[in-house]
Amino acid sequence: MRAARASLVAGVTAGGLLLFAGPAFAHVSVQPGTAEKGGWSTIALKVPNEKDNASTVKLELTLDPKHPLVSVMPQAVPGWDVKVEKTKLDKPVQMHGKSIDEAVSKVTWTGGKIEPGQFQQFPLSVGQLPTDADELVFKALQTYSDDDVVRWIDPSKPGGEEPEHPAPVLKLVAKGAAGGAGDHHDDAKGDKDAKSDKGDKVTATAEEKKSDGGSDTTARTLGVVGIVVGAAGIAFGVLAGRRRRDSAA
Structure with a gap:
């Protein structure tokens, strides 16, 4: 009984520490963090609200221009409006027997609110993922109701310290190594x-x-x-x- 009580106290203490430490480490991220090269995947941008006195009211996601994705389909998020922007490709790509000369470059969510102490996920179906890259780097701008804009655009260096506002990253792995994260239809x-x-x-x-x-x-x-x-x-x-x-x- 004493051991059980001690474990309970330790668990509550650890939970409390995580509760207070959480906001310091929270940042916009891609969930899940890995996907298969050359495949299709359903991912979500996880956006926590880090302020105590303001709500998140806008999210702008800029896709990696070095590795354009010809298909980016957002899933409806209750209370939020979404806008998808495309740009012309310098070199058209072939997909399903068709020549595609444009790709999605930016996705913007507005109209909703992420209240203090909460987070929101913004799902996307993306493809076809590149085969010549080990990661896709997205840049996200998080706008608060007090007009403050947090720019999650800083690159992360392997082996180095995590930047203050790291850009969301989707790791690309060989087929079968993503742990079922991919969407293969x-x-x-x-x-x-x-x-x-x-x-x-x-x-x-x-x-x-x-x-x-x-x-x-x-x-x-x-x-x-x-x-x-x-x-x-x-x-x-x-x-x-x-x-x-x-x-x-």
């Missing part, structure tokens, strides 16, 4: 995974019920034993009292 695989997850949940539920049933049965058994032992004790006490009275007589 494989509906059959998705259905299989969904069925597997459902089966796992059913199995877990059955095991939980079995465990609960076992615990309930054990509790009832112990209760019955306790009653029997208590009754035996009372009977023994009554019998002992009678013997003492008979001896005294």
Whole structure:
């Protein structure tokens, strides 16, 4: 019991430290942080509100011009309006048998609010990701209701200290190394995974019920034993009292 209490106190203390330390390390980031080269992926810009007296009211995301993406589709975010801007490519690219001469260069969200102490995710479906790069660097501008603009555009240097306002980065890895972060349009695989997850949940539920049933049965058994032992004790006490009275007589 003392060990359990000590663990609880330690956990609460650690949680408190993280709570107070969180805002100092919070910044605009890409979730998940990795995707497969040459594939398609669904990512999200995670935007925390770092101010106590102002709300985030605008997010501007500029894509990497060195590695243009011909397809960038934002998912609707309740309360927010989104605008997608495109620019002409110096060299058209071929995709699905078509020649594409423009790519998305900027995505802007406005109209909503991220209140103090909260964060918001802005999902995007992006592709086709480059095969000749190890990362995609985005630049994000976060505008607050007090007109303050935080520019998340600083490059991060390998092995160096993290800059004050690092630019969001999507790491690009070889096929099969992204841990399922990519979106490969494989509906059959998705259905299989969904069925597997459902089966796992059913199995877990059955095991939980079995465990609960076992615990309930054990509790009832112990209760019955306790009653029997208590009754035996009372009977023994009554019998002992009678013997003492008979001896005294």
